[in-house]
Amino acid sequence: MISRETIDRVFETARVEEVIGEFVQLKRAGSNFKGLSPFSEERSPSFMVSPVKQIWKDFSTGKGGNAVSFLMEHEHYSYPEAIRYLAKKYNIELEETEQTDEQKQQADERESMFLVSEFARDYFQRILLEDNEGKAIGLSYFKERGFTDETIKKFQLGYALNDWDAFSSEALNKGYNLKYLESTGLTIVKQDLLAPNGTKQFDRFKGRVLFPIHSMSGRVLGFGGRILTNDKKAAKYLNSPDSDIYHKGNILYGIYYAKQTIAKEDNCYLVEGYTDVISFHQKGVENVVASSGTALTENQIRLINRLTKNITILFDGDAAGIRASIRGIDLILEQGMNVRVLSFPDGDDPDSFAKKVSEQELKEYLENNSQDFINFKVSLLMKDAQNDPVKKAGLIRDIVVSISKIPDRIQREVYIQECSRIMDISESVLFSELAQLDKKEKREASGKQPYDKPSEPVLTKTPQLEKVNELKKYEREIIKILLLYGNKEVDFVDFEAPETIDPKKPQKLKKVHITNVVSKEIYLNLQEDEVEFTDDIFKHIYYAVIEQLNQNESISVDVLVNNSNPEIANLVTNILMDDEKYVLSNWERKNIFTKSKESDLSKMVLDAIYNLRRVLIEQKINSLQLKLKNEVERDESMLSIIDYNALKVLVAERLARVV
Known part of the structure; x- marks a missing residue:
């Protein structure tokens, strides 16, 4: 294991603009750098690097992070490989833990x-x-x-x-x-x-x-x-x-040379031999790898799955070789990937065909002649079945078995419909066969006997989803304020409520001026209401911020940007780079000026806190209303609803005053 000290030294030394500059042509844009996205085809720059924040953001794909995460995304390194790459680049001695x-x-x-x-x-x-x-x-x-x-x-x-x-x-x-x-x-x-x-x-x-x-x-x-x-x-x-x-079954020939193009093209061509890969590269088709003459393995498929969900298998014209290799399709489908198949004219393999044609002709052939795996399987196996009903039935079962490997139910249904059309057989028969295969697989997986009654599915109520999303919206807003402005001291204008609250009348609120650090003001308010974040990532970030405040009395976003959890690092990066997209648009040159958010920071903080309270109060009232059906709890619930309605009115008043 690489020591924590070495990792910290790498993060302290590495410059994100220097690391990314080796892979992307960057141009100065104010205090930042911009360039064309290395993850998508584009003509206008949507890729931004911030030397001040030491982070990057690709607005075309939504990806972002630090120097390490860029190497993991672009070069497809593991976390340790990225750290080792940067240590070597900056001449940092690697220290291993005990x-x-x-x-x-x-x-x-x-x-x-x-x-x-x-x-x-x-x-x-x-x-x-x-x-x-x-x-x-x-x-x-x-x-x-x-x-x-x-x-x-x-x-x-x-x-x-x-x-x-x-x-x-x-x-x-x-x-x-x-x-x-x-x-x-x-x-x-x-x-x-x-x-x-x-x-x-x-x-x-x-x-x-x-x-x-x-x-x-x-x-x-x-x-x-x-x-x-x-x-x-x-x-x-x-x-x-x-x-x-x-380990032969764990690696694909050419993956090192193909990984960037596979990710960029969002497709991988799978061939059999070394020379197939090399000839394709020489003709400008670089998203190609080889199984090196072995049967495709799950580990090899997972390797491709890290880069793309789409695989196109290239076969030569030898029918016997195609039949021997076609079993690999089911393995790919099991991984939730999309499979297309392409064969070359008799006597040709990918290597020989690439030598016969120009680069443009090769690319056009690949684009125009790939087939969906069902059409390919039917066209191949129907030659054997022809007018034999028994063989045809076996072929249909074989295709349904392949469809049963697909985890996505919508994709399954589409393929069943396609199979029904091609094979001229009713969808109901195919769905029945698919259901039988599903039941058999579930029995084998759980060890249940055929007569075991399946458990009833648990139904969830969808009306609550909007409120959950609204709650997460304000949770994210609070995290955003903490990360961007948590260390700033602000004059807050708040309002105190009277001792008694009448929910039927507007409240007279007393204006109060308070000077406080943004992070402490948020912390005190959330502590007062005993608020717990519902989103795990937000919760993790919030606790990390509070821990920093307890230890240092200030927030360092670098710790969160460099977090080993990619979800946390990505979310923090997205928040920090939200406003940088305006730099890409050159709004100021077009005489369009955005208002500084810091000028309304007091309002922004209180608005987020009160809106969070409002949503939580509404959720509490809704849960209490459900208890009114219970005669034992009715009176107590009614009194609680009255109290919460009074709080709701008060929060509404405060929100109106803040606005």
Whole structure:
């Protein structure tokens, strides 16, 4: 674990405008910077960076946060990866919190495996580009595949000499430990009594061109190697074995290079092989990843799900290969994702097709020929069913099984209607089949027998929703005032109520002048009424603010902006950047001037407090009115309603006076 001190030092040192400036072209806009959103296609800037507040806001997508959250959104780093990136950028020494000896050893071993893998990547690429054998065999192969020098360097392609231990000997001579060469799978170690140390080592990838496999953050996890000879005893493709840093079913080839475009295009093309990915990139289609020739796994789907909800599976023209891979569609649907499918003409795969056509033709083909998964499944499997009623019934059941995997009920219904239309079968039959599948799945999940009676659904009353939303509206307003103006001292003009209140008559209120800090005035009022926030995020922020006031007698929003909870950090950022959108519009240049909110700060604070009281009183009266039906509680409830109505009148008077 990275120590708290290191994280604090990173936040203190990192400059949000410097970090974002490496990814987005920023221009000065007053005290801020603005630029085009890196998360959407736009022509007018809607992306704002505040050096003073050390936060950013993308008004086109609603995203926002600090330097760490930008790296998590844009580069799709995890929180620790973002901290490590910034620590490296600003030359901050990483301190790890106390770990057990076992944890330390495991962390050291993983890092050693990464270092060995990165040495291997550099070594194999150097052999490809500089060694005579590498250039004659490996580089020639890649050139024949149509890869440019730029593409070869971008994907860090390499070549392993056709020698039993050329790489292993070089690594050992450079001081790398044989233990990590073996654990990464780069070197195969065998017992040999005739050898000096009783063992002999061999290069796993000898005589192969190599494709480094990267993590989401760009670290080398393993390699895929293709043999170039016609040796029938050797596998055509060979991957690194599973290790502590590489699990084949947990990673997708090309994800590091594709992640930004996938998020931006909101779609991911899924192919099978390394060269499919590289050829697409070279033709300008960069939102593409490969399953590396394995059956798609849930972890691989979740990796894409972090970036987009939309997957387009690209198949070659081989029908047998399509049938073998089509099971992956159900796994994708289970994750709540949208699936489209596209096949290429017979004899073509994504790699060969991309080489035949221009960039524009490739993009047009992808856009115009993808099908919904139901249409694709029907067109593929109907060839087998044809006029056989039994096979057709089996096909329909197969499609309904796929639909049953979709978590969203509205999507299910739309797909059932589509299936009914295509297959010429009544919707009621399909819905009945779907219901049977649902019941079976629920029984299996809960362990219930078929005769168990399902519990009745709990119905909620929707009329209360508006009042809940109104309550959250004023809770948010109070949080906003605390964050923006909590440390300011203000002259409040309030009104005192008389000792007795007649709910049927307007009240004579006495004007009172009070000077107080905004945060303390809010705190005292909420304490007096014993108000609890209903929204968990607002509640967390409020308590964090009160804790700061108790300790420092002032509020520091940096602590909340840099909160590790992304919901809290995002909400605070949104509030702090609310007014910056006016800078983007250049209203002052158009002679449109907005009134300063600080000029009405006293009114703003009291207005928020009294409106919150008003909503709470209305809710209390409504709950008491329900008790009037109970004869035992009727008299007591009626008296309470009268008291609360008197308070309601008083609050209304105060709101009118504040206005």
